Amino acid sequence: xxxxxxxxxxxxxxxxxxxxxxxxxxxxxxxxxxxxxxxxxxxxxxxxxxxxxxxxxxxxxxxxxxxxxxxxxxxxxxxxxxxxxxxxxxxxxxxxxxxxxxxxxxxxxxxxxxxxxxxxxxxxxxxxxxxxxxxxxxxxxxxxxxxxxxxxxxxxxxxxxxxxxxxxxxxxxxxxxxxxxxxxxxxxxxxxxxxxxxxxxxxxxxxxxxxxxxxxxxxxxxxxxxxxxxxxxxxxxxxxxxxxxxxxxxxx
Numbered sequence: 001x002x003x004x005x006x007x008x009x010x011x012x013x014x015x016x017x018x019x020x021x022x023x024x025x026x027x028x029x030x031x032x033x034x035x036x037x038x039x040x041x042x043x044x045x046x047x048x049x050x051x052x053x054x055x056x057x058x059x060x061x062x063x064x065x066x067x068x069x070x071x072x073x074x075x076x077x078x079x080x081x082x083x084x085x086x087x088x089x090x091x092x093x094x095x096x097x098x099x100x101x102x103x104x105x106x107x108x109x110x111x112x113x114x115x116x117x118x119x120x121x122x123x124x125x126x127x128x129x130x131x132x133x134x135x136x137x138x139x140x141x142x143x144x145x146x147x148x149x150x151x152x153x154x155x156x157x158x159x160x161x162x163x164x165x166x167x168x169x170x171x172x173x174x175x176x177x178x179x180x181x182x183x184x185x186x187x188x189x190x191x192x193x194x195x196x197x198x199x200x201x202x203x204x205x206x207x208x209x210x211x212x213x214x215x216x217x218x219x220x221x222x223x224x225x226x227x228x229x230x231x232x233x234x235x236x237x238x239x240x241x242x243x244x245x246x247x248x249x250x251x252x
Contacts, residue, residue: 008077008078009077009078009079009098009100009101011101013037013055013056013058013103014037014040014041014055016058016098017033017037017041017058019077020058020073020074020077020105021033021129023073023076023077024073025128027069027073029062029063029066029069029070029073030062030063030065030066030121030124030125031060031061031062031063031066031070031073031107031124032060032061032062032123032124032127032129032130032131033058033059033060033129033130033131034059034060034061034108034112034120034130034131034135034136034139035055035057035058035059035106035139036053036055036059036149036153037055037058037059038059038129038130038131038136039136039153039156039157040055040156041129041130042130042133042136042157042160042161043156043157043160044160046159046160046162047156047160048156048159048160048201048205050199050200050201051152051153051155051156051159051201053149053152053153056103056104057103057104057105057106058103058104058105058106059105059106059107059108060105060106060107060108061107061108061109061111061112061120061121061124061131062107062108062109062110062121062124063109063110063121063124064091064109064110064121067090067091067094067109067110070094070107071086071090071094074094074096074105074107075096078098079096079097079098079105080096080097080099081094081095081096081097082094082095082096082097090109091109091110092108092109092110092111092113093106093107093108093109093113094106094107094109095107108120112139113243114139114142114143114243114245115142115143115144115184115242115243115244115245116142116178116180116181116184116242116243118135118138118139118142118174118181119174120135120139123135132167132170133157133161133165133166133167134166134167134168134170134171135170136157137154137157137158137166137171137216138171138174138185140153140154140157141154141171141184141185141188141189141216142181142184142185143184143188144184144187144242146188146191151191151192151195154188154192155192155195155196155199155209158192158208158209158212158213159201159205159208159209159212161212163211166212166215166216168215168216168218168219169219169223171185171216171219171220172216172219172220172222172223173223175220175223176220176223176224176225176226176229177225177226177228177229178228178229178232179225179228179229179230179232179233179241180232180241180242182220182229183237183241184241184242185216185220186217186220189213189216189217192209192213193210193213196209196210196213
């Protein structure tokens with residue numbers, strides 16, 4: 001692979017994502033795609049055109065063991081690291097830039113931490129390109145202030161997964177030990193239901209999405225909760241139950 005800033009980077013972001021995934025596979029790294037591009041790839045030809053959107057950046061999760069190799073791969077692929085951010089935060093998160101196309105690669109190390117922490121590294125070997133659908137759903141469903149883009153990504157994924165494909169038990173198992181995560185999931189499931197009627201898709205697609213929302217809701221409601229969950233539930237919203245995601249300066 002040619003080295004140096006901007007070297008061999010594909011102008012088309014999906015082609016670039018596939019180029020990086022091929023390099024990841026070649027090196028045998030536990031590093032998988034998440035975010036909007038991952039959802040697009042998982043949905044494939046089942047993605048309803050109504051949910052197509054421009055995707056600006058790429059997001060990955062990498063194991064702690066492969067963090068340094070991932071950094072080497074990105075540098076060799078033509079990306080420039082955010083030196084200050086990576087020096088301060090590299091144990092949990094890395095930022096790299098495609099200067100020629102004004103794009104960013106965000107790499108979460110070991111776990112995914114935004115509004116809530118998700119132990120995604122344990123799922124890195126489930127697929128050879130992205131994380132499984134349930135984990136992709138959770139990366140969006142954990143956002144406390146769900147914006148239009150992220151809501152659309154959730155609708156896109158939930159409307160494209162086949163019956164029985166979404167591992168709702170996986171979602172429920174994490175929610176059962178973390179009241180805050182469970183509460184954010186509940187809030188967002190309600191928001192998604194409220195927005196379902198306005199979606200520019202046919203009745204069958206809406207019904208498919210609703211089926212998935214109901215399945216998640218039932219799973220997180222009925223799963224036995226841990227003592228930790230029950231103790232935190234007594235406090236409820238009197239104490240903030242989520243973290244404020246860090247705003248990152250995109251300047252290199």
